Amino acid sequence: QVQLVESGGGSVQAGGSLRLSCAASEYTYSTYCIDWFRQAPGKEREGVAAIGIDGGSPYYINSVKGRFTISRDTSNNTLYLQMNSLKPEDTAMYYCAAASPGYCYSLNPARYNHWGQGTQVTVSS
Secondary structure, three states, X not given: OOOEEEEOOEEEEOOOOEEEEEEEOHHHHHHOEEEEEEEOOOOOOEEEEEOOOOOXXXXXXXXXXXXXXXXXXXXXXXXXXXXXXXXXXXXXXXXXXXXXXXXOOOOOHHHOOEEOOOEEEEEEO
């Protein structure tokens, strides 16, 4: 069973930082690409950051490049998203999601079959 559990969201002022975590089973972590998405009210869900199953080659959308860092920790089967210099436009529900290796880096929500419950990030100006 593929299970993903996010944590770490919260409310911060602009310029602040948060670190999101996505805990997975060992099987999920070693088998699937697990990436970060977000969905703001009234907007479509968008891919934010992707990383290889081996923890290499991170990819970011332009709006978060230089501010967000995606990483994997094999010791505890956890995916992270370090978010610095947060902006009000980063406010959204953040999700981690898993896709089969053939869809790694697609950041197309339709290709990700397994989703966590989400964690809310709110950035005030």
